[in-house]
Amino acid sequence: MTAIISTPCSRELGDELRRLRETSTEFHGRAMAVQLGWDPSKVSDIELGKVRASDVDIVQYLATCGKNIDFIDAFRGRYYNAFDLYFAQLPDNLRTLAMMEAMATKIVSYDILTVHGLLQTEFYARELFVDGQFEAPQDIERFVQARMERQAIMRRPNRLECVFYLHEFALRMRLGDASLREDQYLRLLFNTHILRIVPAHVTAFRSAVTLYEFGKAAPVVYTDTDTAEVYAQDSVAVARTKRLFQRLDAVALDAEQSKRKLAEYVSGLREDPHDGRTDLA
Incomplete structure (x- = not known):
């Protein structure tokens, strides 16, 4: 997970992750962190689009939300350029x-x-x-x-x-x-x-x-x-x-x-x- 300047795209995709957690699991943010073995601030920062999650982080997060490999690959493709300044x-x-x-x-x-x-x-x-x-x-x-x-x-x-x-x-x-x-x-x-x-x-x-x-x-x-x-x-x-x-x-x-x-x-x-x-x- 890399701290970097947030962008409109990163904030939108972070918000999409939050909505997936809320609609696909019973976990609140802290419980999601426990489930993933992460620090609670990591879930918050990713969902706010404040940091770039690694490929492994994205796979783990979306798998916990019950998403299949096709969904995960498509999301990773969109997330790849989320922090670009253009x-x-x-x-x-x-x-x-x-x-x-x-x-x-x-x-x-x-x-x-x-x-x-x-x-x-x-x-x-x-x-x-x-x-x-x-x-x-x-x-x-x-x-x-x-x-x-x-x-x-x-x-x-x-x-x-x-x-x-x-x-x-x-x-x-x-x-x-x-x-x-x-x-x-x-x-x-x-x-x-x-x-x-x-x-x-x-x-x-x-x-x-x-x-x-x-x-x-x-x-x-x-x-x-x-x-x-x-x-x-x-x-x-x-x-x-x-x-x-x-x-x-x-x-x-x-x-x-x-x-x-x-x-x-x-x-x-x-x-x-x-x-x-x-x-x-």
Whole structure:
């Protein structure tokens, strides 16, 4: 067992081990340690993703949970790169991102073509999945529900610190009908204290990115595409991302200016007779 910096992936897989112990055995953490002949802190550290377990440790742990060799080999394959400072995974993995958001103390993001998932309305999120045609129709509702559940962190009494930079291009995206877009604009209007619009003429920043900071764990840079989610915990990547947000801070509209800009888009919908809906006025 090797002490090493934890990552979002290691914390997710550690949590998966904890859930396997709780659902497949009758052991609490200390009893599991006794069963394995380990120090109790070893079980805790592995389940928290704080240390890298050896192959032998993983085999012993999963065998105690009653898992067969095929399950163990598959898990070891996923665990092998869990502590890498850069890693990518399929975008349908919902747990890693949700865990990272739930643990974060601060989130700073920059989005270009779409509103950040933590600020999306349910209809906006659904239309994104439908319009993209990447996900199987039977999976869309599950993904939408997961996105809505993630937003619970925004309603906590001790809500984490957030700043969302949103490029004006996302406001111009004609996603869905006018009613859908108006509802999304209004959702953003209610969050202008954490939202800053990047004007359309500012085009130097071309990649969406989010920085997650934690109380005790190292910061994580996150970006995604239609085919992969990428996590970076390397100090160089984090430093570059922080410089990006410093530059965005200098060019983005402030909260009050952003509020006025959003109001312009709501008014524009109500005045446009060609937008597919005429009853907004």
